Amino acid sequence: xxxxxxxxxxxxxxxxxxxxxxxxxxxxxxxxxxxxxxxxxxxxxxxxxxxxxxxxxxxxxxxxxxxxxxxxxxxxxxxxxxxxxxxxxxxxxxxxxxxxxxxxxxxxxxxxxxxxxxxxxxxxxxxxxxxxxxxxxxxxxxxxxxxxxxxxxxxxxxxxxxxxxxx
Amino acid sequence: xxxxxxxxxxxxxxxxxxxxxxxxxxxxxxxxxxxxxxxxxxxxxxxxxxxxxxxxxxxxxxxxxxxxxxxxxxxxxxxxxxxxxxxxxxxxxxxxxxxxxxxxxxxxxxx
Numbered sequence: 001x002x003x004x005x006x007x008x009x010x011x012x013x014x015x016x017x018x019x020x021x022x023x024x025x026x027x028x029x030x031x032x033x034x035x036x037x038x039x040x041x042x043x044x045x046x047x048x049x050x051x052x053x054x055x056x057x058x059x060x061x062x063x064x065x066x067x068x069x070x071x072x073x074x075x076x077x078x079x080x081x082x083x084x085x086x087x088x089x090x091x092x093x094x095x096x097x098x099x100x101x102x103x104x105x106x107x108x109x110x111x112x113x114x115x116x117x118x119x120x121x122x123x124x125x126x127x128x129x130x131x132x133x134x135x136x137x138x139x140x141x142x143x144x145x146x147x148x149x150x151x152x153x154x155x156x157x158x159x160x161x162x163x164x165x166x167x
Numbered sequence: 168x169x170x171x172x173x174x175x176x177x178x179x180x181x182x183x184x185x186x187x188x189x190x191x192x193x194x195x196x197x198x199x200x201x202x203x204x205x206x207x208x209x210x211x212x213x214x215x216x217x218x219x220x221x222x223x224x225x226x227x228x229x230x231x232x233x234x235x236x237x238x239x240x241x242x243x244x245x246x247x248x249x250x251x252x253x254x255x256x257x258x259x260x261x262x263x264x265x266x267x268x269x270x271x272x273x274x275x276x277x278x
Contacts, residue, residue, distance in 0.1 A: 012176050019183045035199050049217050066251050073255050077262045095189030103182035110174050119170045122221030128234040137234045149245045156249035164256040
């Protein structure tokens with residue numbers, strides 16, 4: 001087992017365990033901190049796949065900006081003190097059964113699919129994750145979606161301010 | 168690494184997100200589970216892009232097959248950032264009006 005395999009299993013276990021801790025944490029602040037761990041594990045996966053640009057963007061945007069926004073809102077509303085009311089047992093049980101059966105069904109589907117049986121992922125090599133290649137593709141073939149996304153950002157900014165301000 | 172490992176890892180993260188959305192009542196944690204599901208999909212897209220790139224890489228070392236998928240992930244991140252800002256504003260407004268972030272209070276459209 002090489003270093004790549006060991007890192008893959010370590011990062012996968014870290015991601016899954018932290019994702020479970022997001023669910024099981026009582027306090028929202030702890031959930032946010034565990035979610036940051038999940039994002040770092042996924043960034044590690046990107047680096048393992050040599051998608052360096054996405055790894056950095058994932059850390060900056062998700063673990064940096066979005067999670068700080070979540071923490072701000074939680075501190076603003078002072079949520080840590082009063083405990084969250086739980087759903088009753090049968091609602092939670094039904095949720096776990098629904099999610100678990102979806103997982104089991106999709107995994108069995110993946111095991112049956114013939115097309116992907118011998119396919120492998122290129123680890124560590126390949127240059128498509130580098131910012132040079134991605135920048136060329138972005139500004140040659142995807143200029144219009146890029147500009148439209150800037151309009152989306154502007155409207156999201158205006159929308160957030162309009163929704164969030166007091167009357 | 169076989170592609171199945173990445174698919175199963177992404178499915179696991181996605182289903183953990185689904186269970187969180189279905190079982191928790193705190194609106195912020197529901198929202199965080201949606202972010203988790205988005206990230207699972209991103210990871211799957213990157214793994215598939217590297218799968219297709221690996222097939223083309225054997226014949227041509229300078230190919231850029233699969234770069235589109237990584238740009239899709241970039242656009243998903245852009246949209247997710249916009250979505251989070253609006254969603255958190257809605258949660259703040261909800262908390263201002265009902266003094267709670269419990270999603271079970273949001274049943275005024277029921278009757």
